[in-house]
Amino acid sequence: xxxxxxxxxxxxxxxxxxxxxxxxxxxxxxxxxxxxxxxxxxxxxxxxxxxxxxxxxxxxxxxxxxxxxxxxxxxxxxxxxxxxxxxxxxxxxxxxxxxxxxxxxxxxxxxxxxxxxxxxxxxxxxxxxxxxxxxxxxxxxxxxxxxxxxxxxxxxxxxxxxxxxxxxxxxxxxxxxxxxxxxxxxxxxxxxxxxxxxxxxxxxxxxxxxxxxxxxxxxxxxxxxxxxxxxxxxxxxxxxxxxxxxxxxxxxxxxxxxxxxxxxxxxxxxxxxxxxxxxxxxxxxxxxxxxxxxxxxxxxxxxxxxxxxxxxxxxxxxxxxxxxxxxxxxxxxxxxxxxxxxxxxxxxxxxxxxxxxxxxxxxxxxxxxxxxxxxxxxxxxxxxxxxxxxxxxxxxxxxxxxxxxxxxxxxxxxxxxxxxxxxxxxxxxxxxxxxxxxxxxxxxxxxxxxxxxxxxxxxxxxxx
Ligand SMILES: [Zn+2]
Ligand SMILES: [Zn+2]
Numbered sequence: 006x007x008x009x010x011x012x013x014x015x016x017x018x019x020x021x022x023x024x025x026x027x028x029x030x031x032x033x034x035x036x037x038x039x040x041x042x043x044x045x046x047x048x049x050x051x052x053x054x055x056x057x058x059x060x061x062x063x064x065x066x067x068x069x070x071x072x073x074x075x076x077x078x079x080x081x082x083x084x085x086x087x088x089x090x091x092x093x094x095x096x097x098x099x100x101x102x103x104x105x106x107x108x109x110x111x112x113x114x115x116x117x118x119x120x121x122x123x124x125x126x127x128x129x130x131x132x133x134x135x136x137x138x139x140x141x142x143x144x145x146x147x148x149x150x151x152x153x154x155x156x157x158x159x160x161x162x163x164x165x166x167x168x169x170x171x172x173x174x175x176x177x178x179x180x181x182x183x184x185x186x187x188x189x190x191x192x193x194x195x196x197x198x199x200x201x202x203x204x205x206x207x208x209x210x211x212x213x214x215x216x217x218x219x220x221x222x223x224x225x226x227x228x229x230x231x232x233x234x235x236x237x238x239x240x241x242x243x244x245x246x247x248x249x250x251x252x253x254x255x256x257x258x259x260x261x262x263x264x265x266x267x268x269x270x271x272x273x274x275x276x277x278x279x280x281x282x283x284x285x286x287x288x289x290x291x292x293x294x295x296x297x298x299x300x301x302x303x304x305x306x307x308x309x310x311x312x313x314x315x316x317x318x319x320x321x322x323x324x325x326x327x328x329x330x331x332x333x334x335x336x337x338x339x340x341x342x343x344x345x346x347x348x349x350x351x352x353x354x355x356x357x358x359x360x361x362x363x364x365x366x367x368x369x370x371x372x373x374x375x376x377x378x379x380x381x382x383x384x385x386x387x388x389x390x391x392x393x394x395x396x397x398x399x400x401x402x403x404x405x406x407x408x409x410x411x412x413x414x415x416x417x418x419x420x421x422x423x424x425x426x427x428x429x430x431x432x433x434x435x436x437x438x439x440x441x442x443x444x445x446x447x448x449x450x451x452x453x454x455x456x457x458x459x460x461x462x463x464x465x466x467x468x469x
Contacts (some may be wrong), residue, residue: 027406030378034224034405041375044227044360048447050440055175055182056365059435062171063428070163070431071424073097077159078419081148084194087114090146091191094162098189101170105189110207112200116191117209120173122184137185138214138448140438142168143386145195145218155410156196157221157402157418160427164219164400165189167431172438185442188213192385201385202344205392206465215441215451216389217355219430221418222399223407225370227360228351229399232279233314234307234383235345235468238287239265239325242335245298255296259289261332262300268324269304280317281307281381307383309348311391311467318468340468347387347467350458352394354450355437359398362436366429370398382409391462394455396437402426 051059073093080090091114095105098118105118122137144165145158169189176183190209194200210216222229241262246255269282276282284304290297306321308314322338329336360370386397403417417423441448455461 031405033377037375037377038371041371043364044357044370044372046354046357046361048354048358048440048444048450050358050361050447051436051443055439055443056436058175058178058182059171059439060365060432062174063167063432063435066167066170066431067424067428069097070167070427071421073166074159074163074423074427075419075421077146077162078154081153082146083150084147084196084198084200085112085114087146087193090114090162091116091193094144094146094166094191097166098170101173103170103173110204110209112193112203114191114193115200115204115209118169118189120169120176120183120187122186137442139186139188139212140215140217140441141188141190141210141213142434142438143201143216143218143389144189144191146191147194147196147198147200149196149410152410152412153415154418155412155415157409157414157423158195160221160402160418160423160430161218162191163427164430164434167427168434168438171431171435175439183439183442187438187442195385197343199344199346199385199388202346202388202464205388210389210392213393215352215355216386216393216395217434217437218386218397219359219434220384220397220399221402221423221426222409223401223403223405224376224399225363225368225401226373226376226399227356227370227396228353228373229349229397230309230373231349231384231387231397232281232307232309232381233311233346233348233387234305235314235318235340236342237304237306237318237321238339238342239302239304240337240339241265241300241329241332242337243296243298243300246296248294248296252296256298256333257296258300258334259297261328261334261336262286262289262302264328264332265302265324268328269321272320272324276317277309277313279309279381280313281305282317282321307381311347311462315468344385344388345468346383346385347391347462347464349384349387349397350390351396352390352451353454354447355394355396355441356398358437358440358447359396359433362433363400363429365436366432368400368429378405388464391464393461394451398433400426400430400433
């Protein structure tokens, strides 16, 4: 069905968004990447023999990890329903003699596997003293409804499993080579559930010193920006009335919601750069001839800092309340119907070690500051990174113009060519873990960096 307006034919199809901005960003990215200095680390990290053992182990695992990744991709189970996916990972570990516990910390599709602290090489009586920190590798394996593994979490799982198996193999070959305790934690429902926050509240990270994972992307970045996100539901309560016969007897909840949407839209001009608010109408009444007595909006409110997210939340509250006053409606504002995400705090010394390990695999990793095209996504890893030192680098599996959560990205995540990114990420994670386990100076620098960034945050009560 089309209509004619001043000679223009307007059809049902939308116009196509321009790529001019993306093109300009791509040109600037290329220019900056060419000028960016390579990332280095002042620390020595794990010795060459261990690095070689980890690299060999990862390469031996390539077909098993590729098989696991492909299997998870085909399952494409959404958050909290990753039953077969979690079972497949546990089976992969068991096939190599590594036990794990499924259904932990209150989440049926979460699991934990452990390489316990190795007895100290010196034979010290108290192994726990000499055995170093506890480091957790995190595995995501949830998919998105409709578009499957369009965020590539099948690759995240395969990479962290690969790193864990490689560290286990290195220790099997030489028990003294990998001191400390390494956990592999299966973390459900990153998408739409913030499973890591649920796990953390249940104690999964209480004795974890460092947490690491890697995410597939369209570029190799050591410290990609992921911003904080809260969800807010706003319900206006009005008074129903006949919209034609007695509108003066009504209070219009939809009018209130429409004003709210406009006011939040106007607020957007004045947000800190890169912050985001985006919303939908969930309920706007049922029939035109009834003044709507209920209307509901849902927004995602995102900001780069915890402090600015708190401030922005207060402005959204003020808008909701002010409009209730203006329209004579009642209002209910519900924040965080599921756990919020905090911005990622990347640990500098660990991010540098990741970049060096990727250089060993032939990948050139950039700092986010040298890569324009700011990301404005959010992840529940942010909450972990505010509790303990951690990294969440991204690894290129697709060209830069292919965005996460698209069918195109899913194609890359499911392609056999993605196995190289899995083995590279597995090596990078294993080497970074080994670096932190074996290099006391690095570990001290990791802790100093975390303390300098403010130390641990009481995440659960951030917005209380
Ligand atoms: Zn995602
Ligand atoms: Zn993701």
